[in-house]
Amino acid sequence: NAGVTQTPKFQVLKTGQSMTLQCAQDMNHNSMYWYRQDPGMGLRLIYYSASEGTTDKGEVPNGYNVSRLNKREFSLRLESAAPSQTSVYFCASSKSGLQETQYFGPGTRLLVL
């Protein structure tokens, strides 16, 4: 039981490049989330998926797109990376919404030059 896994662990991009961050969970959870964390800040929600087939914007969705590929996988795409997107990205999942604990992945460190 791996929990929540994220790939890659670390990535360097040039401004304007695109990339997809992958997230998978093996806990049969319905809800999945993408957060970003900047130095000295808490986590800010980018997008979430309450259940398979649905996605919704969070607090800071601009510059990102998401895909809930199936119940296990939730990917985050940067179409044209900008230096302001340099951050640590965390994926999380929960059984079903907010009444449940969220389980977090180890994070992806992204540097945009």
Added chain:
Amino acid sequence: SQQGEEDPQALSIQEGENATMNCSYKTSINNLQWYRQNSGRGLVHLILIRSNEREKHSGRLRVTLDTSKKSSSLLITASRAADTASYFCAPEGGSNYKLTFGKGTLLTVNP
């Protein structure tokens, strides 16, 4: 969704001492969760307290909730160096699926 505000922003104590951190929020909640984040790692859930509960224990952790004051506190007893981490509260008060995290309390436990 609403954001919790943790206080203090930073706390430094000696091993064996107790650590108390607080969380305040603005509107009514269904539950409030506390998470820990070790440096460079993802968040780990510590404890969830529901709005009809006043106190909850888990090992060396004690969480209290005062809905009249819209505040919660997390007490770590007999702290260890391994407790060094940032601690976040996440109040949940709506019917949506989102949690909002504050900036956290950075706890340093010195050996």
